[in-house]
Amino acid sequence: MSLIEITEVRKSFGSTEVLKGINLDVEAGEVIAIIGKSGSGKSTLLRCINGLETITDGSISVAGAQLLDDEVHLKALRLKVGMIFQQFNLFPHLTVGGNVMLSQTVVKKTPKAEAEATARKMLERVGLGHRFDAYPDELSGGQQQRVAIARALAMQPTALLCDEITSALDPELVAEVLAVVRELAAEGMTLLMVTHEMKFARDVCSRVVFMHQGRVHEAGRPEDVFASPQTAELRQFLGVS
């Protein structure tokens, strides 16, 4: 059994089908880059995996638990799968520490002292242990995104979904965020990353999944996918002939 099993997943919005039968199994500790043009369904797929969208057909399971369309299951699933977005979505009126503690105390009902200890540990892990008492607007975009990563880690997820987490950052801030992700990968975290950072995908990911028009159009090891893309669509996406 794989950690995440995605079987024949379809998703429609109204009459428009945006996921057209996705099959993807993710092993624990795998780091997968999801690439593809805008509109190909990458974000929708991640949102389906952590239950932010309900699927129209097929099945998704995480660590053996089926994602079913009921509140109890969805809540359990969201606790297991962390998600980080392009926008950091930190609460501006809370300190960095407060932001990292919040879902723990509110969603998991973790006692405050324990939540604080976890928050400090996770902020340490992303290199921001010294900014516990700062407010988000005192931090750079790269630091804010690292806080968002710490916040996701504080929930002790079994997998992390990252949706273009460096796309909103100034170029000089991208590396510090990718360095954190690289470290998580090295520590064995299971990661699914929608990314435009092809060099990162090549260096860090164990598998690359190319989505095109709601399907997994091509997938494989980065060295194969980048060096010898098999389909015209992927060659065009990568800008090679």
Ligand code: ADP
């Ligand atoms: P990507 O992340 O690859 O750019 P998305 O998953 O965001 O692609 O979108 C895939 C398609 O689904 C797009 O055509 C988009 O317009 C459509 N879509 C996404 N979310 C919604 C929604 N909530 N309602 C209607 N259409 C949507």
Ligand code: MG
């Ligand atoms: Mg997207």
